[in-house]
Amino acid sequence: LLGPDGTIAATIFAEMSALATRTGAINLGQGFPDEDGPAEVLDAAREAISTGINQYPPGRGMPVLREAIAAHQLRFRGITVDPEREVLVTAGATEALAATILALVQAGDEVVTFEPFYDSYGAIIGLANGIHRTVPLRAPDFQPDLDDLRAAITDRTRLVIVNTPHNPTGSVFGIEVLQLIIELAHRHDAIIVTDEVYEHLVFEAKHVPIATLPGGRERTITISSGGKTFSTTGWKIGWLTAPPELVTAVLAVKQFLTYVNGAPFQPAIAVGLGLPDSFFTSAADTLRAKRDLLSSGLMDAGFTVSLPQAGYFVVADAAPLGHPDAVAFCRSLPALAGVVGVPITAFVHEDRRHEYASLVRFAYCKRTSVLEDAVARLAQLS
Ligand code: PMP
Numbered sequence: 348l349l350g351p352d353g354t355i356a357a358t359i360f361a362e363m364s365a366l367a368t369r370t371g372a373i374n375l376g377q378g379f380p381d382e383d384g385p386a387e388v389l390d391a392a393r394e395a396i397s398t399g400i401n402q403y404p405p406g407r408g409m410p411v412l413r414e415a416i417a418a419h420q421l422r423f424r425g426i427t428v429d430p431e432r433e434v435l436v437t438a439g440a441t442e443a444l445a446a447t448i449l450a451l452v453q454a455g456d457e458v459v460t461f462e463p464f465y466d467s468y469g470a471i472i473g474l475a476n477g478i479h480r481t482v483p484l485r486a487p488d489f490q491p492d493l494d495d496l497r498a499a500i501t502d503r504t505r506l507v508i509v510n511t512p513h514n515p516t517g518s519v520f521g522i523e524v525l526q527l528i529i530e531l532a533h534r535h536d537a538i539i540v541t542d543e544v545y546e547h548l549v550f551e552a553k554h555v556p557i558a559t560l561p562g563g564r565e566r567t568i569t570i571s572s573g574g575k576t577f578s579t580t581g582w583k584i585g586w587l588t589a590p591p592e593l594v595t596a597v598l599a600v601k602q603f604l605t606y607v608n609g610a611p612f613q614p615a616i617a618v619g620l621g622l623p624d625s626f627f628t629s630a631a632d633t634l635r636a637k638r639d640l641l642s643s644g645l646m647d648a649g650f651t652v653s654l655p656q657a658g659y660f661v662v663a664d665a666a667p668l669g670h671p672d673a674v675a676f677c678r679s680l681p682a683l684a685g686v687v688g689v690p691i692t693a694f695v696h697e698d699r700r701h702e703y704a705s706l707v708r709f710a711y712c713k714r715t716s717v718l719e720d721a722v723a724r725l726a727q728l729s
């Protein structure tokens with residue numbers, strides 16, 4: 348985490364957002380929406396502040412939010428969770444992941460993730476002194492190979508961290524992959540952690556929560572967040588659902604990380620989780636149109652594009668445009684075309700970087716006019 352001179356290495360998202368600010372380029376790097384989410388949710392936060400919900404909430408989260416999370420799990424997943432014992436509210440999915448890994452991983456334990464992986468996984472596995480093993484996801488469909496999975500998950504594995512829908516590739520794992528993960532977790536007594544922050548932003552594919560499959564629930568910690576679904580990434584309201592003893596273990600760590608978080612935002616996210624089905628489907632439909640706009644613009648500009656099935660991001664190969672090194676390409680892209688993207692190598696270990704060297708992640712969770720402007724700028728590359 349520290350650079351050779353003892354300074355903290357900025358996350359790739361902070362570096363690329365700073366580059367966008369410095370150059371005035373369109374920021375398709377860091378994944379955050381540039382429009383507000385549903386008015387009901389924003390109004391509920393204002394209401395909470397003005398009615399005095401401004402002090403420490405309970406350690407597991409406010410009852411109104413834990414009940415809304417349980418109702419959401421029942422409505423969208425058909426599973427009953429106990430809001431008293433099986434739900435924990437966290438400071439974003441980020442803290443849910445950190446507290447889970449720190450609670451469950453002892454020095455030397457192996458943690459399996461897919462690769463490319465969301466950057467915080469590698470950092471927290473490192474803080475826990477765990478050993479990070481990965482299963483590669485390869486273009487064009489970015490689905491794991493079943494034999495690679497069998498080889499990676501062993502008796503040394505403590506956690507398997509699944510991320511579906513996947514950041515950065517936009518893939519949605521197939522049911523046979525999820526079933527095999529459950530089978531291997533049982534065989535090797537591993538715990539499954541699933542990061543499903545993009546659960547509602549799914550296009551053609553069907554998102555199957557691993558906890559809904561036979562044998563999954565009893566050894567799975569399911570993590571999500573209000574940031575993506577309600578376009579409130581700055582509120583940092585996340586949560587996890589899991590069997591009671593796993594929630595208790597994670598809470599033991601969470602209480603010393605943030606203790607509690609976001610009192611007035613908790614009832615507001617509860618309002619969001621209770622919105623009608625039409626809100627969730629229209630959020631996905633709106634985002635699908637943005638995906639199509641940016642993806643076709645990238646193809647027209649000469650990139651090879653793997654069409655994402657979900658989430659905020661599209662992966663584009665810059666090699667056909669004569670840019671084999673995506674890190675160098677992303678650093679020069681503001682000057683070349685006035686756009687910022689993130690090299691996929693930021694989500695990959697050193698020894699595998701060559702396999703992903705020319706791939707760039709672009710975010711399409713932006714206003715249509717901004718995407719149209721970005722597409723026009725990218726057209727200059729061809
Ligand atoms: N996991 C994944 C896969 C993400 O893309 C993100 C960030 N968007 C997070 C976790 C962090 O979520 P949060 O902002 O709720 O902490």
Ligand code: GLN
Nearest residue numbers: 360361376377378379514
């Ligand atoms: N999850 C967002 C992304 O992948 C960024 C979150 C962050 O900056 N840590 O772009």
